[in-house]
Amino acid sequence: MTRGRADIVVELPAIRHNVALLRQHAGVPVMTVVKADGYGHGLAPAGQAAREGGATWLGVATIDEALALRAAGDTGRVLCWLTVPGEDHAAAIEADVDVTVYSRAELAEVVAAAAGRAARVQVKVDTGLSRGGAPRGEWEELFRRCADEERAGRIRVTGVWSHFACSDEPDHPANDAQQAAFDDALALAAAAGLSPEVRHLSNSAAALLRPAARYDLVRLGLASYGLDPAPGRSPDLRTAHRPGLLPAMGAVARLAMVKRVAAGESVSYGHTWTADRPTTLGLVPVGYADGVPRHAGNRAEVLVRGKRRPVRGRVCMDQFVVDLGDDHAEPGDEAWLFGTGLLGEPTAQEWAEWCDTISYEIVSRIGGRFRRGWVDESTRGSNA
Structure with missing residues (x-):
């Protein structure tokens, strides 16, 4: 690059390398999270580099971010997960984006927005982060409603997922408790008749530090950009012939x-x-x-x-x-x-x-x- 007054320099080969290395390490498909303008690295360029590194999914927080990926030419699987009442779910569904629901009210909005098209829906459950996601007392009814809507052809439940609170501290007791709660949620989803494509719980730190929590997919945010999500605790991914994570x-x-x-x-x-x-x-x-x-x-x-x-x-x-x-x-x-x-x-x-x-x-x-x-x-x- 020709230097200007002040520059952010993003090395796309580093993102490709990191995603490929992490995918090999995890042994399951990966979702690269490109929310917040790709953690400052650029939404579309980071997403394309992640795809080229082997990311099956891209993850974003908002519908606007998902639509920006589509406008930039991305055609692969994309999941978004943070909306407020009244947002344009119809645009996301039309753009073939998987949307996340936390509640029966949000599910009803998605169904109404689908307008005859089967929306792809993932259910997020709160297993102990106490942030986004369905509270435990609502899981059974939310899964039942999802199953009803799926049988009616109005949605397809493509995933059930949650998020760790303390995965960068591998010995923290919350990790075991959250994984046990997630297993309970998966059992309730199955009992309701749901068979999601992907079950995912692990973020970058858990993908590196907690093999038993990898399920069908891991979500890689910070690590995709070459930074350590659990400084001092993450395994050394270097080999004799290949470097470890490369800051991008x-x-x-x-x-x-x-x-x-x-x-x-x-x-x-x-x-x-x-x-x-x-x-x-x-x-x-x-x-x-x-x-x-x-x-x-x-x-x-x-x-x-x-x-x-x-x-x-x-x-x-x-x-x-x-x-x-x-x-x-x-x-x-x-x-x-x-x-x-x-x-x-x-x-x-x-x-x-x-x-x-x-x-x-x-x-x-x-x-x-x-x-x-x-x-x-x-x-x-x-x-x-």
Whole structure:
């Protein structure tokens, strides 16, 4: 890619590699989750790369995301799972998207929207996350209603699924409890006469850490993009001839200014950092409006001219400052916020630790005035 003022660089071969590696490791079909604009990697490009890596399904949160995939040319199986009353289920059904229901009221909306066409429906049950999904006391009746609608030809129940709360902590007792509850739900679905195509419970962490919970399909979100969903706990997927997960995203900006400051001079709002010696500062022209966490001030690092440089003072809306010491640098030099780490730059996981969050948030929130581009073997530097 030709570098602009600030760029997000997405390596599509890394997504293909990660999906293929994870599919081989899991031993069951995979759904790559591309919600939230592909975790910041780009909905359609990430989805296409995942398909090429072997993803049978793509998963999104909203109907709009599902329709955007269809508009971009995706024709494979797509599941969406987060709607509010009155949303356009008809558009999703017409676009051959599998929709998720949590309740009898939502099922009724889907049936009404189908208008004579058999809607593909998956039922999500709440097994202990206490977020989306049918509460346990409603499972039996919801499955019975689904079976009635399926016999009438108004829907086809293609899946039953749920979501772990603590899969990144493999010894947490909630994991066993949720899997047992999910098995109960599957038994109730079968008793109602349902035979779904896919039963799925595992997200990225469970797909790596809990083989017994893989069922017919695993949903791979963060791991598809090369980031560890359970830092320090996930298995090493590398072999003698093949690398492990490859981070697909890098974020880089060009220094806007380089200036010398004297000992005793303070930096940025609130003067939270004061130079204890003469030093050189570099101005990085991105800030919290671009998804750089404000609380990275005085904690994070970037790579400039092959060396880690600490962030000094508070991150501002449009910019932040790094300490270059006595090293030479010039306006226009690249400052890598994060990337693969192979060249010494920080990783998204390191930024997450500096900011007391998770890498999911780092990659999905970065954006704003960054220009995003996708790098592939055949098209080096397609920008958007």
